[in-house]
Amino acid sequence: MTTLTTDTAAKAGPTSRTSRWGVRVWRPDRTSIAPTTTVIAAAVAGLLAALTLRAGTPSVAYPLAGIAVVGTVAAAGRPRPTRGHLVAAVTVLALLSVAAIRGAGWLVTLCVIAGWTVGSVALLGVRTWTGIGLAPAAAWLTPGRVTGWLRRRRRRGTGSAIRAGRIAGVVTITAVLIGVFGLLFAGADPEFGRLLGGAVPTVRTDDLSAAIVTGTAVAAVSLASAYLWRRPIRLDALAPAAGRRLPAWEWAVPVLALDLLFAGFVAMQVRVMFAGDGHVLSTPDLTYADYARQGFWQLCAVTALTLIVIAVAVRRIDLVVRRDRMLARLLLGSLCVLSIVVVASALHRMSLYENAFGYTRLRLAVWVVELWFxxxxxxxxxxxxxxxxxxxxxxxxxxxVAALLAFAAVNPDGYIADRNVDRYERTGEIDVTYLRGLSVDAVPALDRLPEPLRSCTLIATSTRPDAWYEFNAGRARARDILQEWPADPLAVCVSPSAGW
Known part of the structure; x- marks a missing residue:
């Protein structure tokens, strides 16, 4: 049906575990030398991150740090990037750019993780399930090799080589010159002083340790990425060997039984879905919470387990035999079609629950996950x-990744707030406590609420101005709204508890 057998393509003949790792997976490296441009680019990336990047504060600094890391990899020179590498680089920067547009920290975290995964896969060029699963951890294997990479450039330094001390010296002299002359110009013209103060990143004393850690981490990731670009780990070589092919009846009987079970469940769900709300309202002791909450998670588990069953079955099917191929198409194809109906049933249950109790981040997120399934x-x-x-x-x-970017484009916190405000207008019910905990992305929707509900949901939103490197479109939009109509700090609020 499908081939998760591609994992085996990277394997060619029996080898010992040691030789596979030492030669086929990651060849020993005793000669390569870090290019000067790469070292400088990594130092610049670390300095930029230390000055502008603040963990937990979505801002334009995230894509700027991503551009710096990509630039460090590009400075490493060979090999020449392919079209796939360029697409991956654009995708990573698109994911990191969510931090400049959306103010929801949880969404930015998901995008950073996805960007790390896509970047790792692109650097290593992996194509198997095993390679993709292990790629995000590859950078943690590089410290020893990167250290040797840098040491060898010192031992074998040529006239064009630049020692770390000289780089630090140039950076220090540059900073001193800019500081001295900048202060003089600022004293000569107050307007220029205000402009300079907003343009030059500053690190407060209480943030100094965090800035050092952040800068060091970004510089290390830049160097690790550049090294893996030049000498990638061949993780596809670790893919498991092909499983023993089974006679058709040994895998077909369990899959057929599962198809019949799915068909029975789907037949019941089709009747329930056409019944709509009437099924819940007419069934004794059945509530929306019972119908959607418990059933939904069980159907999510069914969906995930079905993918595992298909993966295992495909590894045991003898695809050389035409009869087995046709049987696999029929049985596994039927299982996929029935699984899509199960996904539709799960979404139907969640739709009923959301219509009755409103939207939350978790409810919206599981919608996206099920659609992705x-x-x-x-x-x-x-x-x-x-x-x-x-x-x-x-x-x-x-x-x-496409689903995550679409999720970010929808503006989940704003969408949740908008749907809950609509529900309040229909029913008069609203969960102020939950809505108050949403990010600045929800402010435009919450601004529609009447007082005192509007002030109750927006009172904790900050209107502090951002420096250029702290820019975030969601915060800027929220700040404009609240500056035009500030929230009333004396508003009396009554907040029911939030559901899951």
Whole structure:
């Protein structure tokens, strides 16, 4: 049906574990020398991050740090980037740019993790499930090699080599000159002084240790990325060997039984979905919470386990035999189609629950996850037509990243606030405590509420101005709204408890 057998493509013949790791996975490196441009670019990236990047504060500093890391990799020179590498770089920067647009810290965290994963996969060029799963951890294996990479450039320094001390000296002299002359110009013209003060990043004493850690971490990641670009780990070589092929009846019987079980459940769900709210309202002792909350998570588990079942089954099918291929298409294809209906059932349950109790981050997030599950099953169906799936691991990863970017484009906190305000206008019910905890992205929607509810939900929102490197579109929009109509700090608030 699909091929998760592509993991085996990277394997060629029996080798010992030591030789596989030492030669096939990551060849020993005793000669390579870090390019001067790479060292300088990494130092600049670390300095930029130390001055501008603040953990937990979404801002334009995130994509700037990403550009600095990508620049360090580019400074490493060979190999020449392919079109796929350029697409991956743009994708990583798009994910990091969410921090400049959205103010929801949890969403930015997800995008940073996704950016790290996409960047790692692109650097290493992995194509198998095993490689993609291990790629994000590759940078943690580089400290020893990167240290040797830097030491060798000192021992074998040439006339063009630049020692770390000289780099530090140039940076120090530059900073002193800018500081002295900047202060003089600022004293000569107050307006220029205000402009200079807003343009030059400052690090407060209480943030100094965090800034040093941040700068060091970004510089280290830049060097590790550059090294992996030049000498990647061949993680695809660690993919497990192909499983023993089974006679058709040994895998077909369990899959057929599972198909029949799914078909029975789907038949019941089709009837329930057409019944709509009436099924919940007419069934004794059944509430929206019972119907959606418990059933939804069980259906999520079914969806995830089905993917595992398909992966295991494909590894045991003898794709050389035409009869087995046709049988796999029929049984596994049916399982994928039925699974898509199960996904639809889970979404239907969540829709009923949200209509009754409102939207939350978790409820909206599981919508996106289930839709992504449905997309994966559709991809499996397409891959199963020709029983080939060499690109399947990357397609699945790409679909996950696309779903996350679409999720960010929807503006989840703003969408949640907007739907809850609509619900308040219909029913008069609202959870002030939960809405108050949303990010600045929710401010435009919450601004629609009447007083005192508006002030109750917006009172904790900061209107502090940002420096240029702290710019965030969500915070800027919220600040404009609250400066025009400030929240009343004396508003009397009554807040019901929030659901899951």
């Amino acid at each position: 449905g997309t994966v099953f559709a991809v499996l169906l397409i891959a199963g037509i020709r029983m080939r799936g060499a690109l399947l691991p990357r397609i699945v990863l790409g679909s996950a």
